[in-house]
Amino acid sequence: xxxxxxxxxxxxxxxxxxxxxxxxxxxxxxxxxxxxxxxxxxxxxxxxxxxxxxxxxxxxxxxxxxxxxxxxxxxxxxxxxxxxxxxxxxxxxxxxxxxxxxxxxxxxxxxxxxxxxxxxxxxxxxxxxxxxxxxxxxxxxxxxxxxxxxxxxxxxxxxxxxxxxxxxxxxxxxxxxxxxxxxxxxxxxxxxxxxxxxxxxxxxxxxxxxxxxxxxxxxxxxxxxxxxxxxxxxxxxxxxxxxxxxxxxxxxxxxxxxxxxxxxxxxxxxxxxxxxxxxxxxxxxxxxxxxxxxxxxxxxxxxxxxxxxxxxxxx
Numbered sequence: 462x463x464x465x466x467x468x469x470x471x472x473x474x475x476x477x478x479x480x481x482x483x484x485x486x487x488x489x490x491x492x493x494x495x496x497x498x499x500x501x502x503x504x505x506x507x508x509x510x511x512x513x514x515x516x517x518x519x520x521x522x523x524x525x526x527x528x529x530x531x532x533x534x535x536x537x538x539x540x541x542x543x544x545x546x547x548x549x550x551x552x553x554x555x556x557x558x559x560x561x562x563x564x565x566x567x568x569x570x571x572x573x574x575x576x577x578x579x580x581x582x583x584x585x586x587x588x589x590x591x592x593x594x595x596x597x598x599x600x601x602x603x604x605x606x607x608x609x610x611x612x613x614x615x616x617x618x619x620x621x622x623x624x625x626x627x628x629x630x631x632x633x634x635x636x637x638x639x640x641x642x643x644x645x646x647x648x649x650x651x652x653x654x655x656x657x658x659x660x661x662x663x664x665x666x667x668x669x670x671x672x673x674x675x676x677x678x679x680x681x682x683x684x685x686x687x688x689x690x691x692x693x694x695x696x697x698x699x700x701x702x703x704x705x706x707x708x709x710x711x712x713x714x715x716x717x718x719x720x721x722x723x724x725x726x727x728x729x730x731x732x733x734x735x736x737x738x739x740x741x742x743x744x745x746x747x748x749x750x751x752x753x754x755x756x757x758x759x760x761x762x763x764x765x766x767x768x769x770x771x772x773x774x775x776x
Contacts (some may be wrong), residue, residue: 464752467640474674475549478771479762480753483673484734485772489519491549494720496543502535506543506736508549518704520739527553541554554738558765562745563721565694573605573656575648575691578715579677580698582613583725590662591623592760593750597658598627605654607647607661609680620662627757632655640676641683646685661692676715681718691696695750698724699740702731711740720744724760734772 478485491628492749495509507528514524531546541566568574576593580586593769597604606624608631610616617633624631632647644661651659663680666673684691697720707725714720725737741748748763 463742468582473772474767476759477753477767480729480751480759481734481768481771483730483732484517484728487732488513488735489771493515494548496546499543502543506546507532507535509682510546514735517735518733518739519735520705520743522707523557523739523742525741526557530556534585537614540728547773549694551773555765555769557738557742558748561747563743564747565696565722565749568658571690571693573648573688574693575659575660575661575688575693576653576694576696577644577661577663577677577680577718578664578696579718579720581664582709584665584698584700584703584710586610586665586698587616587619587623587662589696589724589726589750589752590620590660591627592752592757593660594623594629594658594761595627595757598629602657603649603655604629605651605656605658607643607659608633609643609647609663610664611636611638611640611643612664612666616662616664617664619659641679644680645683645687648691652688659691673713673734677718694725694728696721696722699736699745701725701728701734701736701752704731704733704736707736707740708743711746714748717742720746722749724748724750724752725763726760729753729755729759737768771773 491513495513498507511524511528513528515521531549534549578586578590594604594606606620606629608617608620617636621631632643632650634643641662647659648660658686695718697711697714723741725748728734728751737748751763752758754759
């Protein structure tokens with residue numbers, strides 16, 4: 462994670478709690494109804510917990526995995542109560558969120574460290590790019606942005622606004638230009654300017670999977686020619702409020718390119734934050750950032766124990 466975690470570790474936990482308020486209310490109310498009045502853990506209770514998790518957009522496969530783990534732990538101690546069960550569930554969720562096969566390299570291992578940001582239009586992709594640029598800049602990192610989303614009207618101008626706002630230079634071409642050409646120019650400029658971090662915004666089209674795959678593959682090939690092994694991080698941005706639709710987006714983009722980190726946005730406006738658990742587990746990709754507000758510093762580095770603590774009201 463590099464030093465970026467140090468910057469975000471100063472985050473206001475109150476802001477996180479406020480941002481997760483809707484998810485927390487929905488999640489805990491469903492779980493609470495499942496355990497209320499129960500004095501023992503039996504199959505009926507586990508079935509109710511399973512329903513509560515599925516209704517919270519955790520996803521069927523991940524829910525089954527959590528319930529199976531709980532069944533195995535309960536079998537070892539027949540005298541556990543419902544409070545212990547909630548604690549164990551939190552531990553299992555933390556384990557799922559931290560036990561992923563993929564993950565980006567450390568920012569400090571590369572100069573420049575190249576991030577390619579992918580995701581459909583409307584999920585907060587360009588805003589995430591701007592907030593990341595701000596975060597790195599606050600660490601005195603020399604940041605360069607690349608506007609490789611050249612197909613959507615206004616996308617380049619939107620990134621220009623963020624560039625001006627956070628005082629970070631932007632490499633851009635005309636709308637309709639070849640995205641790979643923009644990526645090439647950006648990385649060449651990064652080398653010439655001795656940049657620390659490069660963030661490339663890409664087009665968010667899903668209407669034609671083949672074209673998407675070919676386009677992203679071409680952009681990656683061009684990057685690798687300029688800076689070997691670039692991009693070092695492929696960050697998929699997903700809108701947490703879309704629930705199960707985010708699963709389909711994750712499926713499409715992980716098939717199109719080698720995604721190795723996730724940013725889940727708009728968690729402050731949804732009760733569907735449980736989707737974060739299922740996507741990370743199903744695709745074995747770590748959640749790196751979460752968006753809990755519209756402010757420029759409301760993009761936080763994701764920390765599984767803190768997330769679960771906030772969600773479950775645990776100490």
